[in-house]
Amino acid sequence: EKLQQHQEVCSKPTYSFEYFVPKTTQGVQNLYDRMDKMYQSSLPLFIDITWNAGGGTLSKLSTELVSTSQSVLGLETCMHLTCTNMEISMIDDALESAYNSGCQNILALRGDPPRDAVNWQPTEGGFAYAKDLISYIRCKYGDYFDIGVAGYPEGHPEEPNKLKNLKYLKEKVDAGANFIVTQMFYDVDNFIQWCKEVREFGIDVPIIPGIMPITGYAAFLRRASWGQINIPKYFFALLDPIKDNDELVREIGTKLVVEMCRKLLSSGYINHLHIYTMNLEKASLMILEQLDLLPTENEYLTEPISMLPWRKSL
Ligand code: FAD
Secondary structure, three states, rough: OHHHHHHHHHHHOOOEEEEEEOOHHHHHHHHHHHHHHHHHHHHHOOOEOOOOOOOOOHHHHHHHHHHHHHHHHHOOOOEOOOOOOHHHHHHHHHHHHHHHHOOEEEEEEOOOOOOOOOOOOOOOOOOOOOOOOOHHHHHHHHHOOOOEEEEEEOOOOOOOOHHHHHHHHHHHHHHHOEEEEEEEEEOOOHHHHHHHHHHHHHOOOEEEEEEOOOOOHHHHHHHHHOOOOOOOHHHHHHHHHHOOOHOOOHHHHHHHHHEEEEEHHOOOOEEEEEEEOOOOOOOHHHHHHHHOOOOOOOOOOOOOOHHHHHHHHO
């Protein structure tokens, strides 16, 4: 019965929410409340917890958050895990903690450089690329974890060559990854063209687009510039004249993102949206509401849904 209900849910496109790890204990508590509230009102298929540049207390907070969201809040959780500042023993600890909490989903990443470093450097006794981390997880845990990887439809800031990026993406999938989550983007035509190229390159795992809500003009520009992504001219034309009115920027920005998601969902490549919530509720839910994706009474399940049937449905 549960599977049947689940399949009804899956007949609509599905979505997931990404949260980053707050720096304070109070921030963590607020986040648990928000995650729980957002889960109750919108039933995401899973949630992601980002990984803070390894080694310090911040990365311990990542594993704690994963463990609590999976085993206490009961949310299907995906743990991001990076190689930055991580010796293998630390990777082992993180994986063991995820395993013990019942978490079965890892987004395996190389990681960004730590804040105080310009270039990324491998840690002695650690891994240099995400593909090495994936091989290691597969070797140690077999098929226990579902492993996702990062995809770059707009290119990776350190590697402008498109073909090389496709080659590296394929290496990650060949090493054992079974889904791709992309960087944020606003250029849908470029994204759809990239999906076509990914498929032509022989990569056949599900592609999940990373959707960044527009919550304010300055943040919108800052995030796009940080990720080095293209902003289509019509976004500027609509948002620049209203840039000082936050509420209007959010309203028009949401319309733009909704229009973008509609085009993605009708492209034939996409059946799931991954929303970068930035730990905020309103903008993410506005997008889902306008897309008519929020659950109806019948679709509301009292128990969390396993990702396993979802994988088969994509
Ligand atoms: P890789 O795929 O290993 O690539 C790293 C670099 O090496 C790239 O420049 C690539 O072109 C190059 N490369 C890859 N393979 C080879 C090869 N065989 N030979 C030569 N060069 C190669 N960062 C965090 O710190 N924490 C997070 O939680 C986090 N979450 C993210 C979630 C998503 C969806 C995305 C898209 C990114 C996320 N990031 C996160 C950022 C990510 O860590 C950075 O973009 C990082 O620079 C690259 O990680 P990767 O896993 O794509 O690395």
